Structures are given as structure tokens and as C-alpha cells.
Amino acid sequence: MSLFVNLHVKNLPASLGFFEKLGYTVDEQLTSDEAGCLHLGPGASLLLVTEPFFTSITGTRIPDTAAVNEVALALQVEGGRTRVDELIGIVVANGGTLQGEPEDNEFMYSRSFRDLDGHLWSVLHMG
8 A cells, every 4th residue: 555645835846856855756757747746655655736736636725834734744764863853954954944842752752844835744763
């Protein structure tokens, strides 16, 4: 089974570039002027969809991500706190914004951010 998470974006090339800088690769076969696919890991892909195309697929309005969360996404990474902090540094350097305080407990370290379109993400390491 595979999971494709679809997110609306204002600027497809900028959003693809943002996630490429985090180390994800664009699947050119599944990328067009309306949508771009990034493989997040085995069986999980992120499909970034232009807002007009997204509304044509869903038949609904685009929510204001500054006012509501339509979803909260998490990326589990290897490499401990160092890798989480490194990725958050890349996020901030490329236009993402920090969200809340780091969570640090005995089984998980995580930090949250909002991407270029305001979608809420966490980067976490378990172990």
C-alpha cells in the first residue's frame, strides 16, 4: 500500500524547491505544471498541487492556513536531535517558520514548523 498526501500550494516551483532542500527527490514522471510529487520514504509521497488544480479536484475552497489547520504532518528522521535541528535550520533558512517549542522527552525529540503555504509539520526522532 502507498500513501499520497495532497497539499495545495501557491507557488509549485518554490514549494518543490523547499522540500528538495530538505533532501526529498522530485519524481519527474509524476510532476507537471499543476502538481509535483516528492517521495518521502517507502510507500509515502507528497503531492504538491497548485491551488486551482486542488480546488478542481476537491470541489472546495482553499482554507486559510493562518487561521485553521487542515492537517498536521510529521516526518520521522534518523540521526537524533542533531538531524532534527539541522533540518529545522534548513526550513528556517528557506522561508519556513518555527511553530511552538521543541518537544523533548525520553522517547522522542521533535520540532514543528510551517512550510511556505502555512501547512503544519513536525520533524521528529524517536529512540
